[in-house]
Amino acid sequence: MDSPYALAQSAADELRARAGVDRYDVAIVLGSGWREGVGVLGDVQHDVATSALPGFYAPTVPGHGAHVLSLHVGALHVALLTGRVHLYEGRSAAQVVHPVRTLIAAGASTVILTNACGGVDPSLNPGDTVLIRDHLNLTGTSPLEGEAPPEGYGSRFVDLSDLYSARLRERITTNVSDLREGVYLGLRGPHYETPAEIVMARSLGATLVGMSTVLEAIAARHLGAEVVGLSLVSNHAAGVVAGPLDHLEVLEAGQRAAPSLGALLAAVLALL
Numbered sequence: 001m002d003s004p005y006a007l008a009q010s011a012a013d014e015l016r017a018r019a020g021v022d023r024y025d026v027a028i029v030l031g032s033g034w035r036e037g038v039g040v041l042g043d044v045q046h047d048v049a050t051s052a053l054p055g056f057y058a059p060t061v062p063g064h065g066a067h068v069l070s071l072h073v074g075a076l077h078v079a080l081l082t083g084r085v086h087l088y089e090g091r092s093a094a095q096v097v098h099p100v101r102t103l104i105a106a107g108a109s110t111v112i113l114t115n116a117c118g119g120v121d122p123s124l125n126p127g128d129t130v131l132i133r134d135h136l137n138l139t140g141t142s143p144l145e146g147e148a149p150p151e152g153y154g155s156r157f158v159d160l161s162d163l164y165s166a167r168l169r170e171r172i173t174t175n176v177s178d179l180r181e182g183v184y185l186g187l188r189g190p191h192y193e194t195p196a197e198i199v200m201a202r203s204l205g206a207t208l209v210g211m212s213t214v215l216e217a218i219a220a221r222h223l224g225a226e227v228v229g230l231s232l233v234s235n236h237a238a239g240v241v242a243g244p245l246d247h248l249e250v251l252e253a254g255q256r257a258a259p260s261l262g263a264l265l266a267a268v269l270a271l272l
Contacts, residue, residue: 003150004094004101007055011098012105014053015079019046019070023107024079026272027225028265029100031115031212032063033232035082037262041269046070050081055098057091059083068103073269079103086211087139088190097143097219104223110168110272111220112228112265117184117210118193118237120201124182124208125233127256129264131172132164132229133181135214136206139188143219158222165226171271172228176264182207184231186214198237209237228268232261 002010016022030038050056050066058066064083071078081099085091100111113132124130144156173179185201187193189211193201201209208231217227 003147004098005150005153008098008101008105011053011055011102015048015068015102015106018048018052019068021046021070021077021106023077024070024103025076025108026078026110026112026269027081027100027103027108028078028112029081029084029114029216030065031084031113031232032061033116033234034114034261035063035065037259038080038265040259040262040266041073041078042071044069044071050099053102055095055102057085057095059085060089061086073266076269076272078269079106079108084212084216086190087141087188087215088211093141093143093145093215096215100216100220101223104220104225109225110228111216111225112230112268113213113216113220114230115184115210115213115232116234117208117231118235119207119233120185120198120209120237121182121207122236126235128180128233129261130180130182130208130231130233131169132184132208132213132231133169134164134183135217135229136183136185136204137214137218139186139214141215143215144222149222154222154224158218160218160221163217163221163227164229168226168228168272172268175271176267179264182231184208184210184213184229187211193237201237208233230264230268
């Protein structure tokens with residue numbers, strides 16, 4: 001059985017061949033609600049179904065697609081992954097991060113991870129966007145579990161002190177107005193958190209809570225990529241305000257925020 005790194009390299013080679021691309025500069029993973037805003041980035045040159053690539057699984061969550069879109073944004077060659085798979089879909093950590101490893105193997109040196117999440121901080125409202133400063137991984141797993149990475153790859157004991165690139169965060173916050181920073185707490189899901197768990201999250205320093213991103217960020221940093229994390233607050237987390245939580249809120253928040261999300265991605269890409 002191939003190592004996950006060899007599988008990612010095989011998928012990257014297949015992607016480049018199908019898209020007619022020598023290499024990518026930037027990879028963007030589109031979370032729930034973010035797909036609607038990417039039209040402002042430009043015309044898609046190539047659309048490759050992930051079903052054609054080794055090791056990929058189709059997402060089962062509404063709002064997540066199964067394509068890699070290739071386009072130019074300024075001088076950058078960008079790969080847009082239109083959705084992701086999650087641990088709660090029955091996927092392993094290695095399967096969750098396989099798309100990110102593939103896009104890095106295809107050349108991407110910067111990875112932008114987007115998501116929809118709950119706002120733990122009461123001052124955050126649905127439709128707000130937050131730049132991830134750091135994260136808390138409470139999924140109980142890591143993409144670096146198992147056999148040690150093969151020769152030519154970094155140690156499994158990867159340093160995460162600059163996981164979400166401080167260099168890029170400074171550039172983004174200096175040039176993009178009204179963009180707050182926050183700490184993202186990642187859980188397995190798929191159930192939403194209890195009010196008591198949100199109290200715990202707040203006590204740990206989290207401002208955001210969700211079910212993705214953290215494993216992909218670790219895998220990307222292990223491979224030497226700079227990571228940017230962007231969260232769309234789709235709802236108040238449990239107990240922050242009265243009322244039940246529903247995944248339809250996530251999709252509706254993305255639809256409402258679509259123009260601003262696309263403009264934000266364009267602004268971030270212009271700073272890379």
